[in-house]
Amino acid sequence: MPERYYGIRHHGPGSARAVLRALEEQRPDILLVEGPPEADELIAWAADDRLQPPVALLGYAADNPRRAAFWPFAVFSPEWQAIKWAVANGVPVRFFDLPFAHRLTARKAAPNADKPTDPPTMDRSPGDEHAAGTSSPDGPGSEGPGLADPDANADRPDAGNVDPGGADGATANADELDDDGPMPGPPAPELRPVDPIGELAAAAGYDDPERWWEDVVEHRQAPAFEAIEEAMTEVRAGALEDPYDLVREAHMRTVLRQVRRTHNEIAVVCGAWHVPALSAKFTATHDAALLKGGRRRGKVRFTWVPWTYGRLASWQGYGAGVDSPGWYHHLFTxxxxxxxxxxxxxxxxxxxxxxxxxxxxxxxxxxxxxxxxxxxxxxxxxxxxxxxxxxxxxxxxxxxxxxxxxxxxxxxERLGEVPEGVPTVPLARDLEARQRAARLKPSALDRALDLDLRKDTDLARSHLLHQLRCLDVPWGEPDERRGSTGTFREEWALRWQPEFSIRLVEASGYGTTVVAAATTQVEAAAAKAATLAEVTALLETCLLADLPGARPAVLRALDARAAEDADVTHLMAAIPALARTVRYGDVRRSDVAAVAAVVRGLLARVYAALPPAASGLSDEAAAGLRDHIDAVHTAVALLGDDAERARWLDTLTALTTRDDLHGLLAGRLTRLLHDAGRLSTGDAGLRLGRALTAGVSAATGAAWVEGFLAGGGLLLMHDDALLALVDDWLAAIPADAFTEVLPLLRRTFGTFATGERRGIGERVAGGKGKSRTSTAVLDHETAALSLPTLSALLGRRIE
Known part of the structure; x- marks a missing residue:
């Protein structure tokens, strides 16, 4: 026989060692490897020591990069080791699986082609065990790569995660390249599905297929390829054949016939599942009939991208994955x-x-x-x-x-490396240059990054991370857990994911650089924005990501939405993000004069619309407006404009004179004006006293107190008069009304810091919060009723 078949388990270190020994013994004239033939030109890069696995071949449709798939390789992958051996020994290497463009065509009529997909998982498409899935059909920002229906192929014969062979191709579940329909194939016979390694392990008396694999392969010198072929022949005899696999194998046999004409010693490295079909006798006419109708019309492109062992693991949904890639790396090295x-x-x-x-x-x-x-x-x-x-x-x-x-x-947690010069989209190249300039190296490990925006390098890093988020490449996620409030500091949590490579390919249609692509994306989002808040968030993004080119389009959208929106709460919701933009512009060295003008215009509309909007509100509506007022109050302070602050406080002062103002708002506005110096403590006390008089319902008084004290308890700790007013009011609430207002009181005082609550309690206990005529009387009988419960809680008898 002019060729030898080396049936392997994808990512099996024992198979990798066996293949190397067999190739050294055979010394073939040519090596055929299961994989996409369009990637043949990239094989030579395996000779470059800078191409460090785990890496993957990324294939995508040139006219629609969202239709893509990965072919991952680890250092212990038999295919990788075979390719490295051939390149080092000057032996020609070819991928000989069905072309990727054919596969995209063949998925055209797949039953799950248009099914929405859920969380990221690696595809197990028919005839696709080695390739790590396809991207979502929903476009940039919808999902990452490898998002085909995870249940679509549960009944295929090699559906187990421990498949010794499997296919090495990829299919797409998105828009199709061809209009000829799927490639025909014979109907699948009604035979039982099978897990090859599970079957072989069970026959050997093992209940754990991975343990069987370790014992018979990893702990032995080498698997006997003839024995593997014989075993796979028996397993396939009773298995459910996938029609698409039959088409792929017909193409492989066709390539073999062509290679036999020019080479004598041929080495074939493929999934063990395919060996019986490749060594069987089929005529060229038979294979041509299976391949009929599979014409390619679309162009596909390939590149090398970094991969991770986490994405190589079978629990990620990757059919040819292994449970323990780190352990297998150790076994091989x-x-x-x-x-x-x-x-x-x-x-x-x-x-x-x-x-x-x-x-x-x-x-x-x-x-x-x-x-x-x-x-x-x-x-x-x-x-x-x-x-x-x-x-x-x-x-x-x-x-x-x-x-x-x-x-x-x-x-x-190993992340592979790809050298400069590997053919890829210009956007990815620009990102690599930006990463080098910012001294930020991608890593599969979680990494905390603390940035000081006053430093040029850190500012450049911040811009890059924000720009990538515009492209749905969240390499960094803002980390707000540390609670830093400084305007010049940012905390990020970094982790590079392999699917970001395909998102870069998808985003390449928006520009050849990160800045250009992010600018286009923001402009498109501004045109589609339906609410004023969405547009203001985009304007803040322009600053954070340093995208001055997108700002005119966003400002035009902002003017249009603001003119159409008469709801004062929508206008108020838009102001905080714009105020942050104006305030932080000094640190980020951005020109924010145009944004400041927009903020002033929105505030002018709020001053006019707020008084009538505050009338006759329900409890829920009052709470919502209170939150908006707090946010705008903080935003005005951020602006640092004394004239604007005075106009805002004038508006709040006018609001407090309205008789129909909800108690929650009246109390809150009084507190804001007191803290701003517009009301003295005496004036605030008078208003509090009026709200807590006997003629005002307990519920209204409680709402007023909630609004007034929402700023914290320090005011009560340091002002005896106010504390006495609140204390006397609490003592005078009737028993039946007290039950009604108790939830409001607990909510109010529960927001105080522990030290504030303790301090207020001590002042009340010491009599400083009491009026001169009040006396504290302890009811010993009532207090004694709590002693049994207190004893149970403390675990000791209290008398």
Whole structure:
């Protein structure tokens, strides 16, 4: 036979070692690898040491980049090692799977082609076990790559995550390249679905397919490829055949016939599932009939992109993935002392987190792992044994520590690297240059980034991260947990995801640079914005992302929406973002004069519309308007314009004279005017006294107090007169009314800081909050009723 078939498990380190040995023995004239033939020109990059796996081939339709798929490779992937060997030895290499353009055409009539998709998961499309899915059909910003229906192929024969072979192609579930309809194939026979490794493991008496794989492949010298072919032949004899797989295999056989004419020694590396079909005798006429109608019309493009071990894992929905890519990387790269070296790494992970782990722990864990392997009848300790040993000895039974080891080592957090010069879209190249200039290297690890916007480098980093968010590439997420209020500081949480590569391809239609693409996206969003608040948020984005080119379009949209919107609450909701834009412009060195003019115009409309809008409000409406007033009050303070602040306070003062003003608003406005110096403490006390007189209902008084005290309890702590007013009012509330107002009071005083509540209580207990005529009387009988409950809570008898 002029060719030899090496049926492998995708991402199987044992298969990778076996393929290398077989190639050294055979020394073929040409190597055929299961993969997209349009990517043949990129194979030569495997000789570049700067191309560091895990990496993936990214294929996409030239006229619609959203239709794309990935072909991931790890250092322990048999295909990767075979390609590296061929390139190093001067052996020609070709991908010989069905072209990607054909696959996009063939998915045209797929039953789930237009089905909306849910959270990110790697596609298991028919005939697609190695390729990591396709992008969403919904366009930029909808989903990331690999979002095909995860349930669409649950009945395929190689649907198990531990498939030894599987396909190495990709399909699309979006718009199609061709109008000829799907490529025909014979109907699938009504046979049972099968998981190949599961079947072989069960036949060998194993209930865990991964453990079987370790015992018969990873812990042995090499799998016998002839035995694998024989086993796959038996498994496929009773399996449900996928018509699309049959078309792919027909194309592979067609390529083989062509290669036989020019080469004598051919090496074929493909998923073990396909070997029986490739070695079987089929005529060229038979294969041509299967391939009939599969003409390509659209162009596709390919590039190398970084990948991560997390995305290589089968639990991400990637059909050809493995449960433990980090462990498999260790198995492939470690030549001796596999178990001790693994446990040393696990100990290092724990020590990095401050867990005291000594060499004695590692020695004891190694002994335990080897003892467990012996007791379980395994040739060597595998992942199950080292995990059990690490959990018992290194982690001392702590599941959280064991999960940390699983995340850092078993799965791994490795991110691949792609060198400069690899063909890609100009937008991705511009991003790489910006990343180098900002000294920000992508990483698969979570990273905290604290920026000082007064520094040029940090300001450039901030601009870049905000611009990428405009392109739906959230490499950085603003981190507000640390609570920094400085206008010159930003905190970010960074993590690079592989799907960002395809989003960059999608966004490349908007511009060749990050700035140009982000500008176009913001302009488009402004044109589509339906509310005033949406437009003002975009204007703030223009500042944060340093997109002066988008600002004119956003300002035009702002003028249009503001002219159409007469709702004062909408106008008020738009002001805070604009005020932040004006205030922070000084730190970001942006020209915000035009924005300041817009803010002044909106405030003028608010001054005129607010008084009539504050009349006759329900409790819910009053609470909403109170929040808007607070936000605008803060925004006006941010502007730093004394004249504007005076006009705003004049408006609030006029509002407080209205008889129909809701108690919540009356109390809140009184507090704002008092804190701003427009009302003295005596005047505020008089208003509070009027609101808490006997002629005012308890509910109205409680609402007034809620509004007045919402700014905190320091005022009551330092003003005896106000405290006495509130204290006397509380003491005078009738018992039946007190139950009604209690929730409001608890809500009000519950917002005070612990120290404020304690201080107020001490002042009341000391008599400073009492009027001169009031006396405190303790009811001993009533107090005694609480003693049993207090004793139960404290766990001791109280008398």
């Amino acid at each position: 470690t030549t001796d002392e596999v178990v001790p070296r693994w446990l040393v790494g696990a100990a290092g992970v724990l020590r990095d987190e401050g867990v005291d782990t000594s060499p004695a722990h590692v020695i004891e864990a190694t002994r335990l792992a080897e003892a467990l392997a012996t007791m379980r009848g395994r040739p060597l300790a595998g992942l199950a044994e080292v995990t059990d040993a690490a959990g018992a000895v290194l982690c001392e039974g702590d599941d959280l520590r064991l999960q940390l080891i699983g995340r850092r080592l078993v799965v791994g």
